[in-house]
Amino acid sequence: MFLNQDIRWKQRFQNFSKSFELLELSLKITNPDITQKAGIIQFFEISFELAWKVMKDYSEEIGFTDVKSPRDAIKKSFETGIIDDGETWIKALADRNLSSHTYEEITANEIDNLIRTDYFKILNSFKIVMQAKL
Numbered sequence: 001m002f003l004n005q006d007i008r009w010k011q012r013f014q015n016f017s018k019s020f021e022l023l024e025l026s027l028k029i030t031n032p033d034i035t036q037k038a039g040i041i042q043f044f045e046i047s048f049e050l051a052w053k054v055m056k057d058y059s060e061e062i063g064f065t066d067v068k069s070p071r072d073a074i075k076k077s078f079e080t081g082i083i084d085d086g087e088t089w090i091k092a093l094a095d096r097n098l099s100s101h102t103y104e105e106i107t108a109n110e111i112d113n114l115i116r117t118d119y120f121k122i123l124n125s126f127k128i129v130m131q132a133k134l
Helices: 005-026 034-061 070-079 086-099 105-133
Strands: none
Touching: 005 034, 005 105, 034 070, 034 086, 034 105, 070 086, 086 105
């Protein structure tokens, strides 16, 4: 059975929203220990992964067929006004790739801080924009 693209981005957005809510909840933990930081980073990784896939699916829905990678999805979403801080999204992509391959406490602390100060904001803005498109 072939899923309509419109349905796909909406379903994927639902999954993104659920993971984003878990990220938001986890960020309420003040002074998280290393295990809690690992959970926060994992929720960020999942939310980010789903966000770029929503971007890709939505771009395809509105007629763009050249979106293949996370970088392409971010670029196209910036060009079409879905996101407004492409530079932070690209930095988040690099850190997401780094965090999924690095298990050092220093890196975990740095990424936890970036999630709290920068990346949560862009994910939240994305959620608001896409929710309006539902």
